[in-house]
Amino acid sequence: MTEARITGSIRRRLFLQLVAIAALLSxxxxxxxxGLAETAAExxxxxxxxxxxxxxxxxxxxxxxxITLDLPYSALSMLGAINQDRVFYRVVVDxxxxxxxxxxxxxxxxxxxxxxxxxxFDYRGDEVRMVSVTRAVSTEGAPANVMISVAQTRTGLAVxxxxxxxxxxxxxxxxxxxxxALSLLAARSALRxxxxxxxxxxxxxxxxxxPLEIDTPTELSPFVDALNNFISRxxxxxxxxxxxxxxxxxxxxxxxxTVRAKAEVTHRKLNKPEHKQAMxxxxxxIDESSRSAGQLLDHAMVTFRSDNLAAEDVDLVEIVRxxxxxxxxxxxxxxxxxxxxVPNLTPPFKGDWLxxxxxxxxxxxxxxxxxxxxxxIDVSLSLxxxxxxxxxxxxxxxxxxxxxxxxxxxxxGTNVDxxxxxxxxxxxxxxxxRAHGGLLEIxxxxxxxxxxxxxxxxx
Amino acid sequence: MRLACLSALIFVILAPxxxxxxxxxxxxYPAENPQAELRIISTADRSAxxxxxxxxxxxxxxxxxxxxxxxxxxxxxxVAEENARFDLAISSAMDLQTKLANDGFARVYRSDATxxxxxxxxxxxQLFAFTQEPAVLILSDADFANTPVxxxxxxxxxxxxxxxxxxxxxxxxxxxxxxxxxxxMATQDARVSETFWRxxxxxxxxxxxxYCCSGDxxxxxxxxxxxxxxxxxxxxxxxxxxKTGGFQIVELSDFSNVMLRTVLISTEAxxxxxxxxxxxxxxxxxxxPELVAASGLPxxxxxxxxxxxxxxxxxxxxxxLVFLDRLKRxxxxxxxxxxITQE
Numbered sequence: 001m002t003e004a005r006i007t008g009s010i011r012r013r014l015f016l017q018l019v020a021i022a023a024l025l026s027x028x029x030x031x032x033x034x035g036l037a038e039t040a041a042e043x044x045x046x047x048x049x050x051x052x053x054x055x056x057x058x059x060x061x062x063x064x065x066x067i068t069l070d071l072p073y074s075a076l077s078m079l080g081a082i083n084q085d086r087v088f089y090r091v092v093v094d095x096x097x098x099x100x101x102x103x104x105x106x107x108x109x110x111x112x113x114x115x116x117x118x119x120x121f122d123y124r125g126d127e128v129r130m131v132s133v134t135r136a137v138s139t140e141g142a143p144a145n146v147m148i149s150v151a152q153t154r155t156g157l158a159v160x161x162x163x164x165x166x167x168x169x170x171x172x173x174x175x176x177x178x179x180x181a182l183s184l185l186a187a188r189s190a191l192r193x194x195x196x197x198x199x200x201x202x203x204x205x206x207x208x209x210x211p212l213e214i215d216t217p218t219e220l221s222p223f224v225d226a227l228n229n230f231i232s233r234x235x236x237x238x239x240x241x242x243x244x245x246x247x248x249x250x251x252x253x254x255x256x257x258t259v260r261a262k263a264e265v266t267h268r269k270l271n272k273p274e275h276k277q278a279m280x281x282x283x284x285x286i287d288e289s290s291r292s293a294g295q296l297l298d299h300a301m302v303t304f305r306s307d308n309l310a311a312e313d314v315d316l317v318e319i320v321r322x323x324x325x326x327x328x329x330x331x332x333x334x335x336x337x338x339x340x341x342v343p344n345l346t347p348p349f350k351g352d353w354l355x356x357x358x359x360x361x362x363x364x365x366x367x368x369x370x371x372x373x374x375x376x377i378d379v380s381l382s383l384x385x386x387x388x389x390x391x392x393x394x395x396x397x398x399x400x401x402x403x404x405x406x407x408x409x410x411x412x413g414t415n416v417d418x419x420x421x422x423x424x425x426x427x428x429x430x431x432x433x434r435a436h437g438g439l440l441e442i443x444x445x446x447x448x449x450x451x452x453x454x455x456x457x458x459x
Numbered sequence: 460m461r462l463a464c465l466s467a468l469i470f471v472i473l474a475p476x477x478x479x480x481x482x483x484x485x486x487x488y489p490a491e492n493p494q495a496e497l498r499i500i501s502t503a504d505r506s507a508x509x510x511x512x513x514x515x516x517x518x519x520x521x522x523x524x525x526x527x528x529x530x531x532x533x534x535x536x537x538v539a540e541e542n543a544r545f546d547l548a549i550s551s552a553m554d555l556q557t558k559l560a561n562d563g564f565a566r567v568y569r570s571d572a573t574x575x576x577x578x579x580x581x582x583x584x585q586l587f588a589f590t591q592e593p594a595v596l597i598l599s600d601a602d603f604a605n606t607p608v609x610x611x612x613x614x615x616x617x618x619x620x621x622x623x624x625x626x627x628x629x630x631x632x633x634x635x636x637x638x639x640x641x642x643x644m645a646t647q648d649a650r651v652s653e654t655f656w657r658x659x660x661x662x663x664x665x666x667x668x669x670y671c672c673s674g675d676x677x678x679x680x681x682x683x684x685x686x687x688x689x690x691x692x693x694x695x696x697x698x699x700x701x702k703t704g705g706f707q708i709v710e711l712s713d714f715s716n717v718m719l720r721t722v723l724i725s726t727e728a729x730x731x732x733x734x735x736x737x738x739x740x741x742x743x744x745x746x747x748p749e750l751v752a753a754s755g756l757p758x759x760x761x762x763x764x765x766x767x768x769x770x771x772x773x774x775x776x777x778x779x780l781v782f783l784d785r786l787k788r789x790x791x792x793x794x795x796x797x798x799i800t801q802e
Contacts, residue, residue, distance in 0.1 A: 068786060068790075069784075069786050069787075070786070070787065070790060071781050071784040071786065071787045072781070073650060073778055073781045074778075075781070076777040076778055076780050076781050077774075077776065077777060077778030077781070079777050080774075080776030080777040080778055084582055084583045084776070085583075086560075086561045086562075086563070086583070086777075087561060087777035087780065088561075098786065099784055099785045099786045099787075100784070100785075124562065124563045125563050126563075155583075
């Protein structure tokens with residue numbers, strides 16, 4: 001059998017593709033979580049800074065023509081509530097610093113009444129975030145433009161970012177691991193129908209050429225259709241071969257019978273011993289040919305009936321008796337006695353009468369053929385956890401032949417060149433045993449010389 | 460130890476006043492085998508801090524300690540404006556210490572000892588509290604022999620209204636214009652309660668004496684020049700009471716602000732490793748009860764604060780920067796002066 005050329009695994013490819021997608025999604029997830037959380041954290045800081053700046057703006061007053069500020073305690077303490085960042089502020093009135101850190105820079109784009117301005121820059125050795133708001137405060141003259149800036153370092157933000165990065169990493173890795181595990185399951189489950197199909201094809205007996213009838217996913221149904229199509233063509237082709245053999249056997253058997261009849265008549269008319277001898281050999285050869293043809297027919301019948309096995313009650317005791325008595329004349333020619341040993345009660349058995357009979361007949365036929373003159377053949381039916389139908393002879397046995405090879409079609413032992421045979425007998429018995437869920441057992445006779453061939457069926 | 464004191468004295472005399480800020484005292488505790496020198500600028504009195512420094516030196520014999528004592532405002536000036544090179548700054552003015560850290564003059568330091576501190580006792584891992592000292596009212600025994608002891612500010616105001624003549628000229632408190640610690644306590648009082656201003660009005664009418672330091676107030680109470688001293692540092696008072704007696708300490712039950720004495724490592728520190736060792740030593744002071752007793756500086760004790768709801772530890776953080784605001788300070792001092800001088 002030729003091995004399939006393996007060019008990769010669908011499951012591995014499917015799995016790797018799913019994992020690659022999962023990795024991509026995990027990385028995206030990481031960045032999305034971190035991005036959102038950082039934006040939220042920044043917005044929180046901006047909000048608090050804006051609240052602080054607004055509370056300072058609200059505390060601005062004009063006092064005797066000058067603007068003054070009573071810095072609210074909460075304006076700076078609220079900034080210390082959520083983290084321990086450094087805090088800077090500056091209040092500028094018409095360009096001159098009123099209070100706060102003189103060197104705190106003004107924002108590039110000045111804030112308007114409605115819009116605060118936000119700026120990130122380095123100040124006194126740290127990155128700071130600054131919010132500036134503006135207010136017009138009326139004095140005795142023209143209203144003064146006051147800008148309030150509140151800045152805070154971003155250490156707390158960095159801590160939050162680090163924590164969120166940790167969480168995002170964990171989420172990404174977790175997602176990836178779960179997705180990988182699920183990918184593995186998904187790949188396995190997606191390919192399960194292929195496995196089931198393989199199993200159902202593998203499970204089939206050698207002669208089972210029925211079309212596959214299994215649940216098939218859409219994607220596989222063309223394949224199953226093609227396979228069924230192929231099976232039916234194969235079946236048809238095999239059928240034609242069998243038909244040809246049967247036809248050939250039929251066509252040969254009838255003329256052989258005529259030739260045999262003529263040969264016997266001639267044999268009787270001949271006087272010279274050497275001529276008689278020649279004619280006897282001729283008759284024997286004709287017999288063998290006709291037997292082979294009969295076996296070919298049997299084999300075809302077994303093949304056909306096995307495919308549609310009947311399940312009728314079969315009386316095995318009756319079969320043993322009948323077959324033994326039918327072959328008694330043949331055995332008698334060699335002074336071979338057939339002894340039968342059957343239980344009183346026939347075991348319950350369902351199967352095809354004709355097939356069992358044919359199998360036993362072939363076994364017995366073989367036994368007679370290989371038995372020496374004046375010997376015994378024991379046919380026994382026993383029940384001992386299984387149904388065992390055995391045929392023991394006192395012939396030459398199997399010598400060094402591997403007994404398993406004898407079951408195949410046209411195979412013969414290594415020590416039987418002097419006896420004519422087709423090699424089909426045991427094949428037929430084997431096919432029948434298998435068709436009934438049993439097996440054919442071939443071994444040397446445990447009581448002295450000879451062979452013991454048994455049909456074994458489960459009870 | 461006697462030898463160390465002796466040599467320290469010699470250095471006190473010899474130490475040259477090289478810097479522009481005002482130095483109250485300068486002491487050097489030389490190590491026997493000097494390997495490093497730790498320069499400390501501090502507001503803590505020598506009598507209070509010497510036991511701690513000598514205790515530190517006995518555990519770390521290789522470190523020479525150069526100890527400069529100054530006032531809280533001068534300390535701020537020295538570090539922030541004059542860039543005087545010190546390894547450690549120790550001060551009772553929490554607001555000024557916070558400003559130093561906020562403005563970038565403190566170095567971040569982390570150790571097991573600092574990590575064990577409660578959250579309220581450290582800020583940014585730059586500022587570490589190591590004592591908790593309430594501001595108290597002290598009353599001379601002579602003047603309060605037959606007078607009920609006021610336990611709240613309202614009772615004190617009541618007392619001053621009833622018998623103003625008895626206490627005229629005999630009340631002392633900090634001059635918040637010159638004392639950083641006094642300013643911190645006054646602003647915290649004002650933040651907590653309006654009663655503070657009423658109290659100021661009341662004592663302002665009675666010709667209040669103004670002081671730079673707790674020590675002077677305690678001295679004058681002991682000497683009978685003062686009957687009442689308000690917002691005195693409790694630790695110094697307790698130490699003095701044990702030595703001489705003659706007055707009593709009252710922790711006001713409406714509220715008493717608790718000052719946390721803090722230490723920071725300067726960004727200019729030359730010996731940051733030794734400075735870290737000193738920080739660890741200070742924040743674990745409560746494990747050395749004999750030093751706590753000798754110095755009279757109460758170590759951090761979270762339970763004590765929890766047991767007494769009237770004790771209000773001042774929170775470290777940017778809130779302390781508010782009263783350092785130029786305008787805010789101007790306003791506050793104006794109001795304070797108006798109340799105290801009654802003009």
